[in-house]
Every structure is written in C-alpha cells, then in structure tokens.
Amino acid sequence: MFNKPEPEPPTPEEMKAQITLGMLTMVGVLEPIYDTADGMRRDLEARGWSPTMAEQAAGNWLCAMLTTVGRGGQ
Numbered sequence: 001m002f003n004k005p006e007p008e009p010p011t012p013e014e015m016k017a018q019i020t021l022g023m024l025t026m027v028g029v030l031e032p033i034y035d036t037a038d039g040m041r042r043d044l045e046a047r048g049w050s051p052t053m054a055e056q057a058a059g060n061w062l063c064a065m066l067t068t069v070g071r072g073g074q
Helices: 012-046 051-070
Strands: none
Touching (some): 012 051
C-alpha cells in the first residue's frame, strides 16, 4: 500500500567519508583515556611502584574504561 523505494546504498566515497569521520570521532574519545592511563602509570612509578606493577594497574584501569566506553558508558 505505502511501498517506499529502498534507499540507495552509499557510494564507496560516501562510505569512506563515514568511516573516516567515525575513526576521527573515536580518536577524540579514546585519546584522553590512553593519556590518562599513561599518566597513571608514570605517577605510580614516581610514587615508588615497580614498573611492572604500575603497568599492570594502569592496564587494568584502561581495560575497565574501554569496556565502559564500549558499553556506551553504562
């Protein structure tokens, strides 16, 4: 009854633009998280933690944050 035509699939150029925009958006979200983990590791080492333990603690925090971001902040 109300048959609407199927939308045209995006062209390769449009898909490339969409992917590029999505990747740039992800960089803007993820870069501060990675920077914070690096700062956390350096701070822990400065406080006397061994490099291995500081890396592990910062890595655990980073994994938890990436999981939270991947779930949409929930």
